[in-house]
Amino acid sequence: MSDESTTPDPQGPDGPAQPQSAPREETGIIDLTATQAIPEPGVPDPVAGHGAPGPVSGASGRAVGSSADSGSSPDSGSSPDTAVDWFDVFGPEHPTEGPGVPARADATWGSDRADALADEAHRAAYAPPTVPAMTSTGAPTPMSAVPLEEDPATPSNAAPPTPHPAVGAAPRRRRGLLIALIAAMCLASGLIGGVAGQLIDDRMTLGSTPLPEPGPGSTARPAGSVANIAATALPSVVTIQVSVDGGSDTGSGFVVDTRGHILTNNHVVSAAADSGDITVLLSNGDTEKARIVGRDASYDLAVLKMDRTDLKPLQLGASDQVVVGDQVIAVGAPLGLEQTVTTGIVSALNRPVSPGGGNEASYINAIQTDAAINPGNSGGPLLDMSGKVIGVNSAIARVPGTTGSTGGNIGLGFAIPSDQARRTADQLIATGKATHPVIGVKLDRTFSGDGAQVLSDSDAVTAGGPADKAGVKPGDVIIGFEGRRIRTPDQLIVAIRARAVGDKVTLKVVRNGREIDLPMTLEADPGK
Incomplete structure (x- = not known):
């Protein structure tokens, strides 16, 4: 070609x-x-x-x-x-x-x-x-x-x-x-080259450069968070160790002023009232000796005093402003585990609780919470989400049918309202004892009806007392107190104890099938 x-x-x-x-x-x-x-x-x-x-x-x-x-x-x-x-x-x-x-x-x-x-x-x-x-x-x-x-x-x-x-x-x-x-x-x-290059670069970076450290403020928590409230409150919460005759017990308490006063439960320190040692363990590990300033079994409250005056007190809030569903924080030493924080909500209010017995019986118009409370939490604070004390943890529920003082949290804990705790603490610090109001009647514990019945005995109403002055008669059934319905004797007692001496209140009684409103003024218990 x-x-x-x-x-x-x-x-x-x-x-x-x-x-x-x-x-x-x-x-x-x-x-x-x-x-x-x-x-x-x-x-x-x-x-x-x-x-x-x-x-x-x-x-x-x-x-x-x-x-x-x-x-x-x-x-x-x-x-x-x-x-x-x-x-x-x-x-x-x-x-x-x-x-x-x-x-x-x-x-x-x-x-x-x-x-x-x-x-x-x-x-x-x-x-x-x-x-x-x-x-x-x-x-x-x-x-x-x-x-x-x-x-x-x-x-x-x-x-x-x-x-x-x-x-x-x-x-x-x-x-x-x-x-x-x-x-x-x-x-x-x-x-493929890009992926391989990135892998090689990452390997070289990890091998030659240390991982970044947390920056300043990385552990800071916003105000109102549980972590922030706990960090503020923990230095003011103490663990109380009581030693009597070779035995010991543990409870909690918290600082209430700058003079070294600590508020706790009466049942935590009552064993050392006559003899024994009380040691306060601070959050930083320091220990201090303490003594009892005053205590009241009726309210299950006691005040201790130690020589340290450099501790920051917790602020007491208004328990009458608390509502069911509010978030709360419990701080204390449950089972001896100091500086323990648990959380929950207010699950009920005005719950009548009567722990103890005999001369040590207490009557508490309690705040109920589902925050975990165990033996050792007694005397510790129950805080709201602003960090204020709205209650003093005092008791836990026990499964019906069980006996003894041992038990653990089942989701039902009870705290003394802060309004009551403030009045009692002030009295104990000032005089060493507390006064509580009475109406001057004897109640029938065998009554099974709805309400609190006054005994039919002639001396069931104390002569010259508040009930006598208001016109209460033996045999009357008290079904209301200040607008609240009364179903049991304990409900009436804790409702009265939650008030202050001198408060004016109204009783609703049923007499011969007829309801009667009787106003009265509360007076101090003459036996206190």
């Missing part, structure tokens, strides 16, 4: 052309057998040499393309010898006979005109797509990047070229697949 030709077109548009040789260069368009140079515009197109037959399409044997593509039509307004003839440049020689080759027009008679027409039709049948234009730099533009240029000699109404299946479409599809494959490989390698 001849890859190039030195035979010029003898009838170019500018007259006879001079012989010249087309330089061979890389074109970017790969032929099946050779690489040919694409002619520059205005340069006469070379004529293809002889070679193998070109590809055909369809039963008719017509090659892809048309006369419009090659510019060889006599009606195109341009000589076929001056147009860019792709087939002559790149295509091998086509067969002149055989299946699929159009019959020559002069097959049946000889004629120069018939020969010319047959040759033109033959070329038109095998015309390929138009060769793409050259770039401004002289290098050919890739076929996959731009559409094929239309031959300026082609009529505007000519049909668009059909891609050649063997030379045009297939290489473009292969080139597209190759480009897609390369792009995918680049993307995958970039992703």
Whole structure:
């Protein structure tokens, strides 16, 4: 096969052309057998040499393309010898006979005109797509990047070229697949490299740089949080250890002023009232000896005194402002575990609680909470969410049917309201003893009806006492106190003890089936 030709077109548009040789260069368009140079515009197109037959399409044997593509039509307004003839440049020689080759027009008679027409039709049948234009730099533009240029000699109404299946479409599809494959490989390698680089960087960072330390204030907690309240209250809460005759007991307490007074439960220190040692363990681990200033079994409260005066007291809040559902915090030394904090809510109010017995019986109009309270919590504070003391933890419920003083938290703990604790503490600090109000009646503990019944004995109502002055009679059933319904004797007692001496109150009694309201003024117990 001849890859190039030195035979010029003898009838170019500018007259006879001079012989010249087309330089061979890389074109970017790969032929099946050779690489040919694409002619520059205005340069006469070379004529293809002889070679193998070109590809055909369809039963008719017509090659892809048309006369419009090659510019060889006599009606195109341009000589076929001056147009860019792709087939002559790149295509091998086509067969002149055989299946699929159009019959020559002069097959049946000889004629120069018939020969010319047959040759033109033959070329038109095998015309390929138009060769793409050259770039401004002289290098050919890739076929996959731009559409094929239309031959300026082609009529505007000519049909668009059909891609050649063997030379045009297939290489473009292969080139597209190759480009897609390369792009995918680049993307995958970039992703893998990025991940590997990050892993290496992380490993180097962890190996060479220490992990960051918490910054300043990282342990600070917002005001009103449990952690913040506990941090503020714990230095003011103490553990009380009582040693008597070789035995010991543990309870809790808290500082109430700057003079070294500590408020706790009476039952925590009562064993050491006559003899024994009381040691106070502070939050920082220091220990101090303490003595009893005063105690009251009726309210189950006691005040101790130690020599330390540098401790910050806890502030007492208003228990009459507490409502069911308020969040609370209990602090103390349950089971000897000092500086323990538990949380819960107020689960009930005005719960009548009467722990102890005999001369040590107590009557508490208690705040009930589900905060965990165990033996050792006694005397410790029950705090609200502002850090104020609203109660003094005093008792826990026991499962019905069990006996003894041992037990643990079952979700029902009881605290003395702070309003009562404040009055009693003030009295104990001032005089060593506390007063509590009475109405001057004896109650029938065997009464099973609704309310608290006054005994029918003649001395059941103390002469000259508050009840006598109000008009209470033996046998009356008290069913109300200051608007609160009374169902048991203990409810009446704790309701009266929750008041102060001198308070004016109203009793509702049932006498001979008739309800009567009786106003009265509470007085101090003469026996105290």
